[in-house]
Amino acid sequence: MSERNVPNADRRYAAAVPEVPDRPQAPTGRLTDRRGRRLHDLRISVTDRCNFRCTYCMPKAVFGTDYAFLPQASLLTFEEITRLARVFAAHGVEKLRLTGGEPLVRRDVERLIGMLAAVTTPNGVPLDLTLTTNGSLLARKARALREVGLQRVTVSLDALDDKIFRAMNDVDFPVADVLAGIDAAEAAGLQPIKINMVVKRGVNDHEIVPMARHFRGSGRILRFIEFMDVGASNGWRMNDVVPSAEIARRIGEVFPIEPVEPNYQGEVAERWRYLDGQGEVGLISSVTQPFCGGCTRARLSTEGKLFTCLFATAGKDLRALLRGGFDDAQIAAAIGAIWSVRDDRYSELRSAATTGLRKIEMSYIGG
Numbered sequence: 001m002s003e004r005n006v007p008n009a010d011r012r013y014a015a016a017v018p019e020v021p022d023r024p025q026a027p028t029g030r031l032t033d034r035r036g037r038r039l040h041d042l043r044i045s046v047t048d049r050c051n052f053r054c055t056y057c058m059p060k061a062v063f064g065t066d067y068a069f070l071p072q073a074s075l076l077t078f079e080e081i082t083r084l085a086r087v088f089a090a091h092g093v094e095k096l097r098l099t100g101g102e103p104l105v106r107r108d109v110e111r112l113i114g115m116l117a118a119v120t121t122p123n124g125v126p127l128d129l130t131l132t133t134n135g136s137l138l139a140r141k142a143r144a145l146r147e148v149g150l151q152r153v154t155v156s157l158d159a160l161d162d163k164i165f166r167a168m169n170d171v172d173f174p175v176a177d178v179l180a181g182i183d184a185a186e187a188a189g190l191q192p193i194k195i196n197m198v199v200k201r202g203v204n205d206h207e208i209v210p211m212a213r214h215f216r217g218s219g220r221i222l223r224f225i226e227f228m229d230v231g232a233s234n235g236w237r238m239n240d241v242v243p244s245a246e247i248a249r250r251i252g253e254v255f256p257i258e259p260v261e262p263n264y265q266g267e268v269a270e271r272w273r274y275l276d277g278q279g280e281v282g283l284i285s286s287v288t289q290p291f292c293g294g295c296t297r298a299r300l301s302t303e304g305k306l307f308t309c310l311f312a313t314a315g316k317d318l319r320a321l322l323r324g325g326f327d328d329a330q331i332a333a334a335i336g337a338i339w340s341v342r343d344d345r346y347s348e349l350r351s352a353a354t355t356g357l358r359k360i361e362m363s364y365i366g367g
């Protein structure tokens with residue numbers, strides 16, 4: 001076993017340099033963890049910056065004007081991100097999701113997407129390439145994103161009411177521009193379009209039915225996300241959570257719905273369809289109905305730290321291996337060693353004792 005002590009530009013979040021097995025085994029394309037969960041999805045945060053200050057994710061009180069975002073030199077280059085994506089694909093990753101912060105604020109992100117669009121599984125199948133955005137830049141960028149190979153998008157939209165939306169993004173950004181971005185994405189052929197709404201009691205829960213009314217029959221899939229205790233700065237309280245069961249009941253009282261089978265094992269959102277055929281909605285219930293048992297997601301921060309859970313408190317520094325002269329086989333072996341001992345199930349273990357942990361900020365490792 002060999003280990004190098006490579007200096008780390010940013011000590012914000014602890015990340016040891018992973019061990020590299022002496023005799024790396026070739027990836028099998030089917031890497032599983034201690035709970036038999038396959039490594040299937042890689043979420044890549046391409047920036048820790050965002051042009052919004054959503055109160056449940058990047059509150060201004062913490063991410064103010066003097067907040068020290070990561071220096072450019074510490075960010076993975078597009079070539080490094082693409083190299084890692086290929087290594088993860090060899091381990092069985094079939095889906096890449098670009099996140100942030102806000103991924104579309106990363107300069108020249110279209111070039112990265114073009115590079116990732118060329119990455120395939122060991123059988124030569126292009127990976128499922130998607131992106132989660134706040135939609136603020138979508139109207140301007142949708143066509144270019146589609147042209148370089150992005151297949152679909154998920155847009156975060158927490159309210160239709162302009163006043164509430166502006167208050168939740170806390171930068172006075174108008175909802176009309178995000179709705180225009182969604183239309184532009186559809187016109188550009190980014191399909192299907194998913195809409196993510198984080199529901200916080202007393203803030204936007206009365207927007208549940210108006211959002212359902214607006215998107216039903218549109219072909220766009222609206223998902224309601226329970227307010228989560230991500231990171232360590234959003235002031236999470238259980239009282240602010242609207243359980244998915246209540247969300248389903250509220251919608252069902254106006255637009256009758258019924259549950260339907262997941263599209264695939266490990267799908268995050270629980271699917272419900274309108275009985276009148278006007279499409280479906282999704283419920284993402286990390287707090288009241290944990291889905292850790294089917295969690296196939298790894299997360300890569302914008303400076304190359306690997307996290308095996310959204311609620312992690314520490315990661316592993318893959319950038320040190322990339323810049324430390326290790327080859328792909330060695331990096332693959334290191335990732336294999338990390339995932340094979342993975343045992344994360346934070347949402348199943350959530351309790352008063354866990355919510356106080358210094359968890360990684362969602363704006364840093366992407367949702």
Ligand code: SF4
Binds near residue numbers: 291292296297309348
């Ligand atoms: S809490 Fe962690 S292990 Fe559970 S579903 Fe979320 S990311 Fe996966």
